[in-house]
Amino acid sequence: MKQKDTKQNILDAAEELFAVDGYHGTSLRTITKKAGVNLASVNYHFGSKEELVVEVLRRRLVPLNESRIKKLQKVLLDEKLLQQPVGVEAIMRSFIEPTLKFRDASPGAMSFLSLIGRALAEPDDTVRKKFASMMEPVFHLMLEGLVKALPGYPKEVLFWRLHFTIGATSHTLRCIDNVPMDKEGKMGTLSTEKLVAMLLPFVTAGMEAPL
């Protein structure tokens, strides 16, 4: 049974190529050539290029979001039991840490992070909306937690600050291994821990900023 291999190979190749050259910038011929399969197999197994990229996203994003939600629910529950106020940093950490830890998990994961960083910026409606719908439960739960953690802050403000957080994170993911913008050469790649150590205080302080 070769089916599993073919599908997997296509997904792996597509993931890497989409991450580097974007959705529009990658052709099915490039993907199938890299995957070592026939051109027509993409349409046979996935239906179309669009359904392929959705599957590429889903394959990794669904488990990633599950681990994010799991961690987040644990944080919210723990603090409910302890009757302590919910910590903003703990909420933010439950989003950021699985994201960046994910990087070291599997070999293809790193290029996937560039891809999801790009997916938010994708002009294509179908792809972006599909991506947004996969992210929605996480976003919703975080906002819920933040409302409890920061009483007195209008929900609209927290909504926008969460929006900014996603912007900062996705931008970081997108250019995770080649940070431009520096005159004196690149800043070099950071380890996952160091990156968390950088990003987490930033978004936490931003979220807690006085009104």
Next chain:
Amino acid sequence: MKQKDTKQNILDAAEELFAVDGYHGTSLRTITKKAGVNLASVNYHFGSKEELVVEVLRRRLVPLNESRIKKLQKVLLDEKLLQQPVGVEAIMRSFIEPTLKFRDASPGAMSFLSLIGRALAEPDDTVRKKFASMMEPVFHLMLEGLVKALPGYPKEVLFWRLHFTIGATSHTLRCIDNVPMDKEGKMGTLSTEKLVAMLLPFVTAGMEAPL
């Protein structure tokens, strides 16, 4: 003399279309049709599609960055004369305020902001690098100011936090008029002032976060 009109029409049409559908997603035929000019005129006046998008960026980004730098230099000079410590918020404001004020300046400016939000995420090396080189002086001057404003903070930390700021800002610009990610429908468009009022405290607090 029709030349000016033709070039201008192409730039205007390209700006709007690139902003909505991205660089790869917009064809020269769509652009020239919208501009009401002949297909060949893009290659005649600009050389190629790539040189066109660079010109679209340059036309608005150069003056925008000039006003950013002007404002920034004034802030840095003022505080030098007054011998006060440089305020982080003033530095961040000199970046964000002109950006968002720019939105109300000219009719095409709004779609341009979506475009520069997208330019950072552009997979195309040429476009992204050109964009980065136009942004570099602003980035450099801001980092310089921040080093003075936050003594004791390692430059590397400030570099990354500035990086996060750009991520948050560009993400906001990109989906400035259709914020997804919300279950209960869109949050609606915000006025420029309100958007500054939201973004500025976030990035300022993030920049000043304890180490």
Next chain:
DNA sequence: GTTTATTTTAAACACTTGTTTGAAAAATGC
């Protein structure tokens, strides 16, 4: 082992892409 069902393959399809061409048209210089 034969018969289904599934998967792979090469070729072609219909279409779009950015770019080039050479002649017609318009503007400019004097």
Next chain:
DNA sequence: GCATTTTTCAAACAAGTGTTTAAAATAAAC
């Protein structure tokens, strides 16, 4: 008003796109 340069235009170009087709090869079912 003529000559020259600049700009416009329709047409064609070569290359690349996602997708479909029908036959060949492989796997599964019984």
